[in-house]
Amino acid sequence: MLPLPVLEKAREEMLSFNGIGMSVLEMSHRSSEFEAVLESAKNGIRDLLQIPENYQILFLQGGASLQFSMIPMNFLTEGHSADYVITGAWSKKASAAAKRCGRVNEVFSSVEGGFRSIPSQDELRFTNGGRYIHYASNETIDGVEFKYDLDGFGTPVVCDASSNILSKPIDIEKYALIYAGAQKNIGSSGVTLVIIRDDFLEIAPMGQHPMLDYRNFAKHASMPNTPNTWGVYLIDLVCDWLRTQGGLDAIKEKNEQKAALLYEVIDSSDGFYQGHAERNARSVMNVTFRLASQELENRFADEASAIGLNGLKGHRSVGGIRASIYNAFPVSGVETLVDFMGDFAVRNG
Ligand SMILES: Cc1ncc(COP(=O)(O)O)c(C=O)c1O
Numbered sequence: 001m002l003p004l005p006v007l008e009k010a011r012e013e014m015l016s017f018n019g020i021g022m023s024v025l026e027m028s029h030r031s032s033e034f035e036a037v038l039e040s041a042k043n044g045i046r047d048l049l050q051i052p053e054n055y056q057i058l059f060l061q062g063g064a065s066l067q068f069s070m071i072p073m074n075f076l077t078e079g080h081s082a083d084y085v086i087t088g089a090w091s092k093k094a095s096a097a098a099k100r101c102g103r104v105n106e107v108f109s110s111v112e113g114g115f116r117s118i119p120s121q122d123e124l125r126f127t128n129g130g131r132y133i134h135y136a137s138n139e140t141i142d143g144v145e146f147k148y149d150l151d152g153f154g155t156p157v158v159c160d161a162s163s164n165i166l167s168k169p170i171d172i173e174k175y176a177l178i179y180a181g182a183q184k185n186i187g188s189s190g191v192t193l194v195i196i197r198d199d200f201l202e203i204a205p206m207g208q209h210p211m212l213d214y215r216n217f218a219k220h221a222s223m224p225n226t227p228n229t230w231g232v233y234l235i236d237l238v239c240d241w242l243r244t245q246g247g248l249d250a251i252k253e254k255n256e257q258k259a260a261l262l263y264e265v266i267d268s269s270d271g272f273y274q275g276h277a278e279r280n281a282r283s284v285m286n287v288t289f290r291l292a293s294q295e296l297e298n299r300f301a302d303e304a305s306a307i308g309l310n311g312l313k314g315h316r317s318v319g320g321i322r323a324s325i326y327n328a329f330p331v332s333g334v335e336t337l338v339d340f341m342g343d344f345a346v347r348n349g
Contacts, residue, residue: 044239088139143288
């Protein structure tokens with residue numbers, strides 16, 4: 001979901017942005033109006049996440065999936081290795097892409113246990129001299145989330161934060177690079193946010209293909225070519241909305257409250273609903289659970305959909321049920337789902 005005030009503002013300005021008689025969809029990305037939008041979106045992200053000046057904020061395209069390749073193409077260069085922490089489907093994909101470029105050490109994997117857990121910092125041992133450590137702070141499909149910002153103890157940390165960025169404050173200085181597809185908490189699809197520290201950018205090789213070159217995006221303020229102008233505009237509106245909500249501390253509290261309501265129904269259902277993630281690994285953004293049979297899960301999703309609760313079927317690769325409760329999903333929506341779950345359990349238990 002996008003916040004309703006964001007959609008309303010976008011609708012209002014669809015035909016004429018700031019009264020100039022033209023939509024953001026139509027204006028040149030080189031116009032002063034659009035440059036101001038991009039600058040404002042960047043500042044919005046910088047303020048909310050309290051990003052220091054030695055980090056560049058870039059808007060790219062190609063989704064988070066392109067970052068799976070672009071990161072190793074730039075940093076896993078000859079003679080180097082990188083550590084990958086595998087906690088779910090997305091970090092596994094990232095690792096597979098990196099293996100095409102160079103030596104990958106999977107220093108942790110919870111694949112055997114069905115991606116239900118998150119390692120503690122103490123469980124992780126990184127390779128001496130590794131180029132970077134990659135992990136996904138929230139695994140969208142499996143519903144497991146890191147509750148801490150991983151520390152590389154000197155090795156640069158690269159994080160796929162696609163599905164929990166802007167859901168809570170983070171300690172940016174722990175990271176060399178953070179990336180996220182915008183379509184969950186930042187805006188719409190078609191923009192990838194990349195936050196990269198200057199000293200990490202410095203070690204990217206020269207002479208990279210221009211559209212795969214972080215330096216090129218940094219040098220041209222995210223516009224070596226035409227960016228997704230509408231997508232950047234929506235990011236600016238979402239940042240404004242987040243500020244009106246009280247920023248990331250306030251949104252974190254609200255998100256935890258929403259997730260707690262759902263986990264509570266699961267835990268008090270006498271096993272009718274079985275949470276997928278181990279308790280200390282439970283995601284605040286994606287609540288994953290199973291029912292006794294696929295038939296029951298299908299009925300659950302169909303009945304929910306009939307009362308306006310859509311998108312509850314788990315990812316096609318794992319099945320089950322998944323409630324994605326990103327920033328813009330209201331507490332009232334969670335309450336409706338909780339009521340439905342209680343009622344469904346009584347009728348089918
Ligand atoms: C954690 C995570 N990483 C990567 C991706 C892939 O993103 P994209 O579709 O923008 O390439 C997703 C998509 O849902 C995701 O949730």
